[in-house]
Amino acid sequence: MIYISTDDKQLELTGYCQKWLAYLADGHFEDADKLIDHPNCYGVKWGEEELKSAVREYFNREGEVSFQNVDITNCYPEFLESSDGSLLFGFYLPANEEVTDLTVQFEFKPSGRKQYLATINDVHVL
Numbered sequence: 001m002i003y004i005s006t007d008d009k010q011l012e013l014t015g016y017c018q019k020w021l022a023y024l025a026d027g028h029f030e031d032a033d034k035l036i037d038h039p040n041c042y043g044v045k046w047g048e049e050e051l052k053s054a055v056r057e058y059f060n061r062e063g064e065v066s067f068q069n070v071d072i073t074n075c076y077p078e079f080l081e082s083s084d085g086s087l088l089f090g091f092y093l094p095a096n097e098e099v100t101d102l103t104v105q106f107e108f109k110p111s112g113r114k115q116y117l118a119t120i121n122d123v124h125v126l
């Protein structure tokens with residue numbers, strides 16, 4: 001869950017997602033998982049295996065997968081606030097030493113005053 005205390009929602013979400021990316025880059029997948037509150041509408045909670053599988057498929061090869069803590073502002077972030085109050089934040093996933101075309105789509109659903117529950121809707125190539 002994220003508590004957004006300022007009017008700059010995009011800045012707050014950027015920091016939250018940057019923290020998630022830092023955990024991936026450091027191999028702290030359990031900590032990254034703790035930032036995701038619930039599975040997406042298909043019942044998928046994007047954890048270590050799901051993310052690595054998406055990267056392997058993207059590169060069309062098996063083997064090790066690494067994630068980099070690249071500044072999200074360099075990963076083509078997109079922010080949208082929907083009419084129901086949900087916040088959408090996506091960016092290209094830095095993996096295997098490059099900023100890939102794999103878009104990570106976070107969604108933050110309102111859950112009380114200035115509180116939002118986080119999920120990853122999908123990781124895919126647009």
